């Protein structure tokens with residue numbers, strides 16, 4: 001629900017930014033598109049006749065087993081692309097490269113946090129994926145069944161994803177930082193039959209006990225029949241007889257070959273959960289052909305994939321960025337992916353830069369929050385290392401503040417690497433607005449121009465177009481191949497959230513404005529979703545978790561600007577009558593929320609209050625709380641407030 005005023009999300013520094021960086025000549029010379037006019041021509045024709053455009057893209061970039069009968073259908077907010085065709089994603093990511101000169105090229109170079117390194121050629125990755133697919137088959141899984149993946153960032157996570165796609169099993173990857181309760185809810189909602197996990201993972205020098213968390217989640221789920229456990233840390237874990245299998249033991253018993261099966265274009269590929277405006281995360285369902293096409297072509301054009309690149313997207317595969325730009329996009333393009341398991345600053349703050357230099361990484365795609373924490377750590381760490389292999393930098397996850405952009409450009413990119421600021425969402429599947437490097441001038445903080453076939457528009461609440469550089473709601477005019485098809489099990493919610501807010505347009509939930517040159521500037525969320533370190537969290541989701549705490553009567557959560565994380569979490573809490581504030585309560589509530597959702601949801605500030613400001617109809621006035629959390633004062637309109645004494649009490653609390 002779009003209920004925040006746009007003014008609240010506008011970021012001052014972005015509105016004043018007017019620096020412009022011309023494309024680097026040397027980079028442009030080797031870029032796939034000749035110049036900006038070529039982009040413009042291709043873009044215009046993609047908008048004029050999207051079916052023709054996507055059809056050509058699909059035929060050029062993907063291998064289909066059977067060609068489509070028709071390109072596109074849109075009925076009752078259900079999109080179908082490449083109707084009647086069959087293909088297989090793992091075939092596109094593996095077999096076609098194994099059958100080419102890329103057979104012995106590195107597909108994956110992986111470094112563990114303790115420093116162990118493993119490399120898989122395309123041939124080796126292909127072999128591992130086939131064995132893993134056979135594990136799934138031998139456990140009785142067939143196309144359409146669901147598998148959960150709850151793993152550290154290790155090669156087996158990628159292998160498991162690709163193995164699922166090989167036989168049409170739908171994966172749902174749950175980020176390893178999520179709690180057992182979150183894992184449980186996701187397994188239950190999607191009805192997974194199998195769970196891939198590991199005994200543990202390394203993070204900041206300690207072991208994250210993933211199997212223990214998984215066991216806890218499984219106490220309250222009934223659909224999981226088997227658990228496949230990777231031995232990563234050699235942590236002692238409980239293995240339940242008849243249910244749990246060690247990956248290394250069970251895989252040794254499998255046949256080595258597993259053909260990729262032809263799947264229809266709209267065969268469900270994965271479900272990925274993301275926070276929305278209600279307490280319940282949404283399971284976005286992506287399908288086969290359209291998604292792969294989006295991941296493939298955006299990776300190719302926006303990251304300028306070359307045969308010799310070592311490409312590193314730092315996201316975890318538990319997020320959409322990890323799906324599209326660690327696994328499917330780069331592998332479909334036959335690129336070499338670099339993957340790192342652990343914390344960016346372990347054992348020393350220079351870990352990222354050391355790995356870039358050690359592995360000669362050419363392309364780095366990371367989040368503004370990471371960039372800001374590197375700035376805080378000091379320039380000596382990147383300056384200690386030879387970063388000359390880098391030729392392209394990307395960012396994603398939240399608006400990048402111009403200062404961070406400039407630092408990234410100067411200290412990391414040495415002013416020679418284009419910065420590709422990609423705006424997109426779990427729902428959009430792949431990048432939507434981003435500069436085509438080498439041919440577009442960039443402006444710090446702007447995601448610039450739309451990708452081919454994507455028509456973003458800025459609308460006002462009534463559906464009319466925002467004028468000039470007036471801010472408004474960022475919407476997308478027509479369906480595109482790589483968008484999510486539905487919310488798993490709740491198509492009505494999908495329709496309502498994305499297509500009914502402003503009838504006939506895809507509603508992104510972001511505010512934006514366009515400058516005189518048509519560049520898009522994303523201003524952040526306009527709904528009750530906050531963006532903490534580039535990760536989406538629903539305020540309602542945190543609130544619903546908090547109110548399960550035995551001492552809490554009511555809770556309202558708002559975001560406030562945070563210099564590193566983008567946004568921080570402030571929870572306003574009223575206690576049950578019988579409860580008293582004591583010195584442990586804040587910590588206890590924090591731990592409780594982390595246990596319910598995961599470490600991402602840990603509040604930065606908890607404020608106890610006697611009452612929450614509400615309207616006469618009983619709605620919490622988050623706008624006032626946001627103002628208070630951000631500026632320390634409330635100046636906004638309070639006429640709809642029911643009980644004015646609440647404000648006085650809130651102000652008093654703030655001065656504590």
Ligand code: 6R9
Nearest residue numbers: 396397398399421422423424425426522525
């Ligand atoms: C890919 C991803 C989506 C939300 C999105 C927006 C914010 C992402 C951004 C950006 C400004 C960018 N966002 N990229 N805002 N500039 N380049 O992050 O997906 O986790 O679903 O988050 O993130 O607010 O609506 P997801």
